[in-house]
Amino acid sequence: MTLKDRRKALGYSQEGMATALGVDRTTVGRWDRGETEPQPEYRPRMAALLHVDLLTLDALIKESSRSPEPDAGAPSHDAYGPGEEDMIRREFMRVLAVAGALVALPADEAGVLAEDAARDDAAGYLRMNDHLWQVYQLARSKDSVRPVVTGQLAALNESLSDRPSTPASLCVAAGDLFQLAGELAFDRNRHTEAAAAYSLAASASKEARAFDLWACALVRHAYVETAGGRYREAVGLLSVAERVAQRGDHSLSTRQWVAAVRAEAYAGLGDLAECERALDEAEEVVHLGDHAYNSGWLRFDGSRLAEERGARYVQLGRLDKAEAALDVALKQLASARRQSFRRRGAVLVDLAALGAKRRDIDQILTCATEALRLARQSSSGYIAHRLRALPAEIGALADDRRVAELSAEIAALSGT
The missing domain is CATH 1.25.40 (Serine Threonine Protein Phosphatase 5, Tetratricopeptide repeat)
Incomplete structure (x- = not known):
């Protein structure tokens, strides 16, 4: 095993290792390729980060020197460089953009017939979406679900492309799936991609007049704002989500979830009174029945209060x-x-x-x-x-x- 093998096995990117040791990323790249060896002052800290003793670290360094990378002169595409990761991201965004444009197209006279033909397709997509949400929740590594979700997005995109208009039932399936795609992006700290997915989820849900689904897309988009410390922007989104949820099914916990996230935004603004008021609203979820959530795009059941x-x-x-x-x-x-x-x-x-x-x-x-x-x-x-x-x-x-x-x-x- 080389130094690079051990680093990647523990999940460190070149940038991460460089930051932890106080060196430049290119220095770590040279260590990886066996061009240079770490100076003695860096080795104790490096050994601690790699969970090895100094003797084992020395063996890893020597193995790196004996086994230089064949592309030693090429720029590194480690971690989030312009390699496979960017290709996946571009494909993901392309699917979102194409499907989102189709959702926005106005219906014509063929819409009624298309809706009848699409119901069976939509039911199949929704069943698969439900399965993917369950897999996502059970998965230890959320990213392991991403290839399947990307495939489902591509299939839905193809189904939408084949139709002269966008049936409401397929819009519901799209609004559901885009929220899951957004969660996957959000968990990987890809906040721009997450925001794009949530925006498309909101657009599709609005087209279908699925108010609770629409409100949940807005709530998830608000999480992107709170993650970036933009609490006032989050409050604005949540205000819209609350109005949308008022038009939805009051037996569902949508409004209570809106309140829970609104509490986070007000806490970020330092407003104790509004935060506690929102928390109290969120706790009303305990008075709803077991069917207040669906374990998919709406999972707020009171267990997180x-x-x-x-x-x-x-x-x-x-x-x-x-x-x-x-x-x-x-x-x-x-x-x-x-x-x-x-x-x-x-x-x-x-x-x-x-x-x-x-x-x-x-x-x-x-x-x-x-x-x-x-x-x-x-x-x-x-x-x-x-x-x-x-x-x-x-x-x-x-x-x-x-x-x-x-x-x-x-x-x-x-x-x-």
Whole structure:
């Protein structure tokens, strides 16, 4: 095994390794190709990042020197370079754009006949969509579902292309599938792609007058805004989502989910009163029946209320309230029949942030280290994104050697 093999096996990109070690990416590229060897001052930290001792690291370096890459002079396409990843992204965006344009086309007299012919097709797509949502939720690595979803998008795109108009039933299938495609992009921190998918989901759902589906697309788009710290923009989107949801099925939990995300936006703005008001609205989900959600594009069932409340109190600096809610959330996740690495990781990041506000180094290390483990094990870009904000919370505590090492590992993870 070479140095590059070990680096990639642990999920580090060249940028991530370079950031963690304080060197340029091209330096890591030269180490990979066996052109140069790491200087002695970098080796202890490199060994820790690669989870090997110094003797094993030395053997990896020597193997790299003996086995130079055949394309040593070529630019590297590691991680998110202009290689297969860009090709996949372009294809994904092409499918979204073509199908979205077709959805926007006005219906003509053939629409009624097309709708009759499309119902069976749409039912098949919806059954497959339901299956894909289940696979997505159960998958340890969400990205493993992406090729199947891309294939389903292409099939739907072909079905839409063959029709003179866009039947409402196929618009519903498209609005459903685009939301799943958006979630996959969002989990990989591809926020521009996620926003495009959610916009198309909203367009397709609007065309079908599927109000709850439409509102959920807007909610997911609001998550892109909150992830970027654009809380006022998120509030605007959620205000529209709320109005759309009012026209939907009030036996569903759509309005309560809108309120839960609105709480996050108001917490980001530092508005405690509006945040708590929204959280109280979200908790009304407990009064709805078992059919309030569908485990697909609408999954808000009240099981995350403690997580949501705890995370919002961390944002607002209400530490005692936050810790109580997050402790409840961890216990609920531990006892759940199906474990969610993404949810558990998010709660652990919130507890680490709470420890940072209290200047409790042990809590930071314990919670963030476990969240790092979950992020690596699941390849979750979402947990990585949450962890990336943690060093800013740590602040002056980064002078502690253990905290500094943790920050370096987070930097390496966020580059993968």
